[in-house]
Amino acid sequence: MNTTLARFSRLKRDSLPAGDGPLLDAFLAGDQAAFAALVHRHAGLVFATCRRVLRHQQDAEDAFQATFLVLARRAADVWPREAVSSWLFGVAHRVALKARAVRGRRAGREQPLGDEPGAERPAPDFDLAEAVHRVVLKLPAAYRAAVVACDLEGLSRRDAAERLGWSEGTLSGRLARARALLADRLRGTGLALPATGLAALLANGAASAAAVQITIDVAIGTAGAAPAPVAALAEGVVRSMALFKLKAMTAAVFVACALGFGAFASTGIGDGAGAGGQPKDPQGPGRAPVPLVKAADPPKRAGLPPAQPVTDRDRLQGTWRVVALTEGDGRTKVTNPKDPWIVEVTGNTLRMPYEHAEGGWKQREYVFSVTHAEQRPDSIEHPATIDLDAPNLPVRKGIYEFTAPVGTCISCHTASKVPRQHLGFIRNQMASGICGPGLQTADLGVRLALSADGKRPAKFTGDGVIVLELTRAEPNEEPQAEERARLVEARKRLEAALRAAIDENDKAKIEAELELLRRRADALLLQEKVLRDVQVSYASMQVQRARAQAELAQVELAQATANLQAAKVKLAAAEKALADAKKPGPAAPAPDDKVLAIHIRTLTAAEKVIQVKATGNESILDILVHIPGPAIKPEGVSVWVVRDEAILPVDLVAITKRGEVRTNYQLKAGDRLFLQAKPSK
Incomplete structure (x- = not known):
């Protein structure tokens, strides 16, 4: 029966999707077979990672189980969904390091009495395999996923691309760049990869089928509670991940509050029109507009570039905020101050935000270069170009233009020259000297267009073209007393929320431990009942066996009795024949020769x-x-x-x-x- 069930489970796993993303979504929706498929699929990677760090079979199996328990509890944290193998590799490494630290502390407490208390213990081995672990973990998310799938799990490029949801060409390019970057970073530490590559270097056994099945049963709750060492490892890693995420959220909220206060202070609310507000039209609607900003005396605000920049590179210096994104026909305004859409330009370096695969926002540094081509008035057929170059990433090619409110350059343009679809903005016309005042205004903006396929877009619209609209982000001024009090109060609320979250986490941990104890007690009661039933069944079987043996003995006795009677009859007949033979017969006549x-x-x-x-x-x-x-x-x-x-x-x-x-x-x-x-x- 067990063979039949195993075959049924294997057939069900074979019918599941090939990619990790659908399996993870199915598990989050309650499909336990999807979780079992993930465990079977990545068991070799996780066990080998733990085994290389711990170098002990039992400790590696404990870390193996703890890693998948963390996946069962934190599956929603995996992003993107297809990056399950990369996420598990990082968690397995973290769990194994924690298990090694626990083992070290235990070995210290169990030190023999003859050893000196202050004697130095040997440092843990740091070999090439562990160095590769650390370097792989520091690779960009896409490169790490490619290396883990192809080099650590041993998948073919076709299977790896299907599992990660990429094309095979994309996987090949990322894998080649990842291997080159990995080799360079290892050479920087004085190490080198063997000629056989990562697969031979990091091969270190596989988890047993029993360990895999026990892990699945414990994770989905069909085998009672996990062993104490495994539960402690999983709980420690889950808690550290939760605290890290909470700290990141707290820091993001503080940054958002600070940025929001800077925007509030820069508007000049409470002191008339303010330096950042748009002046009202004194002539009212419907009348001919008049110049509100003189070309020779543009308004100046703190933190802006010099009033007479020489090149576009100088005009781009400073801090910019993304206020809108346009992709295709959809335009989205970025109005939430918590969104970290800040672009910083310093020298030849441009820092742009991106969402990290493990959660949270980070900034990626690009070395940029701009080329300004001459343009005809009111034409964007030959826009200025910009190239963004980051290490180990393909060069992103785009176009850009400076923008300014229409009222700024009314002295140079008539309303009829401004395209209706860009009402409120004018294009950069620096080549013909038309927009000098617009380029010097405090409200100068930038439009940046990039293409999703890596090619340089020809214009600021079209399929696959992403357009970012940027305005100056003002430096924060000294907060007023009321705003300072509001920030202090927000900080207190966040600290209280952090303490409550920790207390709630402790409460949840205690409740989880009580639930585990209840499950263990129920399991013991069930085992006792099953044992009693087995004992009763065994005793009944023994009685039936004894009865059957007694009945068989009776049959054999009856057969033996019948055989004895038959033997007696034969013996009597033989004795009679012997007696008859001994009787003298009639005397034979004397022999006659005739x-x-x-x-x-x-x-x-x-x-x-x-x-x-x-x-x-x-x-x-x-x-x-x-x-x-x-x-x-x-x-x-x-x-x-x-x-x-x-x-x-x-x-x-x-x-x-x-x-x-x-x-x-x-x-x-x-x-x-x-x-x-x-x-x-």
């Missing part, structure tokens, strides 16, 4: 002797005709001839039925022919 004697023995009468004249030419058949009475049946008698001291057996059946002559002897005078009747069957 006759032969025929001795006839029946079962009921005494032996009868007949003498027949012999000429020396008579055969057995010739003599039998002289016997009186009914015809002799060959099958019913035994025949033999006594000649002098010899006894010659006669096969009467062969003589009469088959015509054989071998025993049909020629009788001589003085021979004695015996015929003995056989008892009927």
Whole structure:
């Protein structure tokens, strides 16, 4: 039955999706078979990672189980969904390091009495495999996923691409760049990869089928509680992950509050129009606009580039905030101050935010270069170009233009020259010197267009073109007392929330431990009941077996009794025949040289002797005709001839039925022919 169930489970796993993302979504929706498939799929990677760090079979199996318990509890944290193997690799390394630290502390407490208390213990080995672990963990998420799938799990490029949801070409490019980056970083530490590559270096056994099945049963709750060391490892890693995520969220909230206060202070609310507000049109709507900003005296605000920049690179210096994103026909405004859409430009370095695969926002540094091509007035057929170059990433090619409110350059343009679809903005016309005032305004903005396929877009619209609209992000001013009090209060609330979260986490941990104890007690009760049932069944089976043996013994006794009776009957018949044989028969006449004697023995009468004249030419058949009475049946008698001291057996059946002559002897005078009747069957 177990074989049938295992075959059914294997067939069900074979019907599941090939990618990790659908399996993870299915598990989050409650499909336990999807979790089992993930465990079977990545068991080799996780166990090998733990084994390389711990170098101990039992400790590696404990860390192996703890890693998948963490996955069962924190599966929603895996992002992107297809990066399960990369996520498990990082968690397995963290769990193994924690297990090694626990083992070290335990070894310190169990130090023999003869050792000196202050003696130094040998540092843990740091070999090439562990160095590769650390370098792989520091690779960018996409590169790490490619290395883990192809080099650590040993998948073909086709299977790895299907599992990660990439094309095979994308996987090949990322894998090649990841291997080159890995080799460079290892050379920086004085190490080098072997010629056989990572697969041979990091191969370190596989988890047993029993360990895999126990892990699945414990994780989905069908095998009771996890062992204490495994539960402690998983709980410690889960708690550290939760605290890290909570600290990151707290830091993000503080940053968002600070940025929001800077935006609030820069608007100048409470002191008239303010430096950052748009002036109202004094002539009212419907009238011809007049210049509100003089070309020779543009408004100045703190933190802006010099009033007379020389190049576009100088104009791009500073801090910018993304206020809108356009992709295709959809335009999304970024109004939430918590969104970390800040672009920083310093020298030739441009820092742009991106969402990390393990959660949270980070900034990636690019080395940028700009090229400004001459343009015709009001034309964007030949825009300025920008190239963003980051280490180990393909160069991102884009176009850009400076923007400014229409009212800024009303002295240089008429409203009819401004395209209606860009109402409120004008394009950079620096080549013809038309927009000098617009480029010097405090409200100068930038539009940056990048293409999803890596090619340089030809314009600021189209499929696959992402357009970012940026404005200056003002430096924070000294907060006012009221705003400072609000920030202090927000900080207190966050600290209280952090303490409550920790207390709630402790409460949840205690409740989880109580639930585990309850489950263990229920499991023990169930085991006792099953044991009692087994004992009763075994006793009943023993009784039935004893009864069957007794019945068999009775049958054998009856058979033995019957055999004994039959043996007694045979013995009596044999004794009677022996007694009859010992009785003297009638005296045989003296032998005559001219006759032969025929001795006839029946079962009921005494032996009868007949003498027949012999000429020396008579055969057995010739003599039998002289016997009186009914015809002799060959099958019913035994025949033999006594000649002098010899006894010659006669096969009467062969003589009469088959015509054989071998025993049909020629009788001589003085021979004695015996015929003995056989008892009927």
